Amino acid sequence: MSKKQxxxxxxxxxxxxxxxxTWTLLETLRVHLNLTGTKEGCSNGNCGACTVMVDGKSSCSxxxxxxxxxxxxxxxxxxxxxxxxxxxVQDAFVDNSxxxxxxxxxxxxxxxxxxxxxxxxxxxxEIRLKLAGNLCRCTGYDxxxxxxxxxADRLSKA
Amino acid sequence: MxxxxxxxxxxxxxxxxxxxxxxxxxxxxxxTDVIDQLKxxxxxxxxxxxxxxIPDLLVLESNGSGLRIGSAVSCxxxxxxxxxxxxxxxxxxxxxxxxxxxxxxxxxxGGNVCNAAPSADTIPSLLIHEAVAHTASxxxxxxxxxxxxxxxxxxxxxQKGEILKELGVPTPSANTTSAYLRFIPRNEMDIAVAGVxxxxxxxxxxxxxxxxxxxxxxxxxxxxxxxxxEEFLEGKNIDVEVIAKTADLAVEATVPITDVRGSAEYxxxxxxxxxxxxxxxxxxxxx
Numbered sequence: 001m002s003k004k005q006x007x008x009x010x011x012x013x014x015x016x017x018x019x020x021x022t023w024t025l026l027e028t029l030r031v032h033l034n035l036t037g038t039k040e041g042c043s044n045g046n047c048g049a050c051t052v053m054v055d056g057k058s059s060c061s062x063x064x065x066x067x068x069x070x071x072x073x074x075x076x077x078x079x080x081x082x083x084x085x086x087x088x089v090q091d092a093f094v095d096n097s098x099x100x101x102x103x104x105x106x107x108x109x110x111x112x113x114x115x116x117x118x119x120x121x122x123x124x125x126e127i128r129l130k131l132a133g134n135l136c137r138c139t140g141y142d143x144x145x146x147x148x149x150x151x152a153d154r155l156s157k158a
Numbered sequence: 159m160x161x162x163x164x165x166x167x168x169x170x171x172x173x174x175x176x177x178x179x180x181x182x183x184x185x186x187x188x189x190t191d192v193i194d195q196l197k198x199x200x201x202x203x204x205x206x207x208x209x210x211x212i213p214d215l216l217v218l219e220s221n222g223s224g225l226r227i228g229s230a231v232s233c234x235x236x237x238x239x240x241x242x243x244x245x246x247x248x249x250x251x252x253x254x255x256x257x258x259x260x261x262x263x264x265x266x267x268g269g270n271v272c273n274a275a276p277s278a279d280t281i282p283s284l285l286i287h288e289a290v291a292h293t294a295s296x297x298x299x300x301x302x303x304x305x306x307x308x309x310x311x312x313x314x315x316x317q318k319g320e321i322l323k324e325l326g327v328p329t330p331s332a333n334t335t336s337a338y339l340r341f342i343p344r345n346e347m348d349i350a351v352a353g354v355x356x357x358x359x360x361x362x363x364x365x366x367x368x369x370x371x372x373x374x375x376x377x378x379x380x381x382x383x384x385x386x387x388e389e390f391l392e393g394k395n396i397d398v399e400v401i402a403k404t405a406d407l408a409v410e411a412t413v414p415i416t417d418v419r420g421s422a423e424y425x426x427x428x429x430x431x432x433x434x435x436x437x438x439x440x441x442x443x444x445x
Binding site for chain 1: 164259260
C-alpha cells in the first residue's frame with residue numbers, strides 16, 4: 001500500500017490530500033472530505049447512488065480510485081446549489097416530489113444535470129435510458145421522469 | 159481490496175517498464191471491471207497501472223485505412239465518434255450498451271475487449287468489422303486479428319507485461335452496413351443473454367451480398383464468428399428464406415451453456431431471432 005499526494009478540485013475548492021492507493025473516490029469524498037451527500041449503495045457500479053461528475057462527466061465514484069482524481073475537477077451534489085440557491089434541476093425534483101427516502105436523490109441530481117448538459121430536450125425514452133444507471137426503490141420512477149422533464153423546461157426558459 | 163500500489167504513467171514506454179516488473183500487475187483503463195474485481199477478490203494486484211494518461215492509448219481517429227481506437231478511449235467517446243464518422247453502426251450501437259452512461263463515460267472499449275467476457279457487447283461489433291488488436295510490451299509490438307485474441311472466458315492471448323495498445327478497424331466500403339442487437343430481460347443495464355452483430359456488403363447493381371460477417375456473444379466460451387452462416391449468405395440475393403436459412407446456420411456456431419440468464423436452448427433460439435433482426439436492420443439501412 002502506498003500513499004499519494006493528490007491535488008483535486010472538489011466543487012470549485014482545491015484540496016491537497018494524502019490518499020491511499022486503494023481508497024475509492026467515494027470513500028475520499030465521504031470519509032476524508034466529509035462530503036456525505038454522495039451515497040454508497042451497491043459499490044459495484046449498478047445503482048448510481050455515488051454518481052459524481054469527474055471533469056464534467058457523470059461517473060460512479062465507487063469505481064474511481066482516489067489517486068485517479070489527481071488534477072481532475074469533481075462535482076458532488078453539494079456543489080450544485082449556489083449559496084443555498086437550488087438549481088433548476090433541484091427545484092424540479094422538489095416541486096414534482098421526485099424523491100421519497102432521498103437516498104438515490106444526489107445521484108439522480110448529478111445524473112440529470114449531466115444528461116441535460118448533453119441533451120437539453122430529452123424524450124421520455126431518452127430520460128429513462130440515460131438514467132437507467134440510477135436505481136430508486138421508492139418512487140417507481142414516474143415522478144423522477146416528470147422532474148427531469150420539468151427541469152428541462154425550466155432550463156430552456158432560464 | 160488488496161494492498162496495491164498505483165501508478166499513472168504518462169508515456170507508453172514508462173507504462174511498459176512498470177508492467178514488466180515482477181509481481182501481480184494490473185493494467186487499468188476505465189477501471190469499471192478492474193476495480194470491481196479487486197474489491198471482490200476476483201483479481202489480485204501488487205500494482206495497478208492506470209493507462210488513461212498515456213496519449214498513445216487515447217488516439218481516436220479515422221484515417222485513410224480506417225479507425226484507430228486507443229485502448230483507453232471511453233465507450234462514450236467511441237459511441238460519439240462512430241455515430242458521426244463512417245460506416246460503423248454496430249460499433250456505435252454496442253458502445254452505448256455497456257453498463258450505464260456513468261460506466262460508459264469511464265469504461266474503455268479496450269477494457270471491454272481485454273476483460274474478454276463472452277457476453278461483452280462491443281466485441282461482436284469489432285469482430286464483424288474485422289478489427290485488429292495492436293499490442294505492446296517491453297519486448298515489442300504484435301498485431302493480432304481480434305478473432306484470435308480470446309482464449310476463454312476472461313482469458314486473452316496477452317502475455318505478462320503485454321497490453322492492448324489500440325484497435326484498428328478497416329474502413330468499410332460505402333455499400334456496407336452493420337447492426338448489433340442483444341437480448342436482455344429489461345430495457346437497459348444488463349448482461350446479454352445472447353447478442354448478434356451482423357455486417358453485409360451488397361453490390362448495388364445486382365443486390366448480391368458480396369461480404370457477410372456475423373458474430374455472436376454469450377453463446378460460447380469466447381465471442382465467435384458464425385462462419386457457415388457468413389459463407390451461405392455471400393453470393394446470394396437476400397430474401398426472407400435466405401435470411402431464415404442464415405439464421406439457422408448461425409445457431410451452428412454456438413455451444414451455449416445453461417445458466418441463470420437463460421437455457422442453452424433459449425440462447426440458440428435467441429441467436430436465430432437476433433440474426434434475422436440484425437440482417438433486416440442492415441437491409442433497411444442500405445435502402
